[in-house]
Amino acid sequence: MPREYTGHVLGYEGDKLIIDIGQSEIDWQKLLRYNNGQFPQIELVFDDQQRRSLLQNKHMHAVIGDIAAWQGEDPGEVKMWFKWAFANAFELDDIKTSHMTMEQASAFISTLITFAVKHGVPLTQYQPLDMLSPGDIEAFEYQCLIHKRCVICGKNPSDMHHLDTVGAHGGNREHIDHLRLRAVQLCREHHQMAGQTGVDTFLERYHLTGIKIDERIAKGHKLNMR
Known part of the structure; x- marks a missing residue:
């Protein structure tokens, strides 16, 4: 189950935000188990157009979802492994996808797609020819x-x-x-x-x-x- 979502702010009142994350299948019970019965803390990152775009984030999770379905693994675990491999390959400190630059996000997506093509992962959530930029x-x-x-x-x-x-x-x-x-x-x-x-x-x-x-x-x- 993904542990990172992208959403849109619908409104705010003081220090409270109303956010639509567009997900209807979040396993709240699983999240509670991960956090000893407490609601989890979240990290809120506003899209400033310098970090990876919301569209890139959507693409990342689509490819990760396809790879996870092919492997029969939890998407969150698959994402953690690829983040580690990406950071290791580019000699980076442990990196969060929400903190990636747009250039890093593009390279990360390219890494995911290369893996999928090499190993014959069926791409159903992610359609490369419809989603990739012309250069990619x-x-x-x-x-x-x-x-x-x-x-x-x-x-x-x-x-x-x-x-x-x-x-x-x-x-x-x-x-x-x-x-x-x-x-x-x-x-x-x-x-x-x-x-x-x-x-x-x-x-x-x-x-x-x-x-x-x-x-x-x-x-x-x-x-x-x-």
Whole structure:
């Protein structure tokens, strides 16, 4: 169960606030057990547009929720583990997501998504192509090519789909130099859809740009680089 929520202030009277946190399934009994029968203390952080945004916070918890459901773990425990791993990787002191800068929050979300793509976590609460910024979608596309997960639905097996016409680069796909050609990773269903709708329409529908194949991608897909 998450132990951190995002809400909106509905009103105030003196030092008392009325806050809508948009949650109807808070396990109050569990919270009381955690706090020896007392109502828990909370930390109130107002969004000053410098720390992570409310939208970023929503995205964090959506990905964490998907990872927790896949692992069969408590989302709060999953969040604590990723916070520790993130702080350790970036040589930070123990960090609170509510105190992250927007840049740190973006990197944290990227870490969560990379884990999800690598391990095939079904993303149901979090829809990367609808929720990510354009720059972050490109990073997501790259991770899907590296880990061979369909960029639309996350399925594996999947195949690389070339966006540039191979004939314009020497013809035979087995003998051309694939470096710098654009590609996306797609399952059979979405591969067929891309072929039927056309490249430009397909890319626009799913907010994709395609990734230029580099050496790491080429090696992973056993493509020619000469």
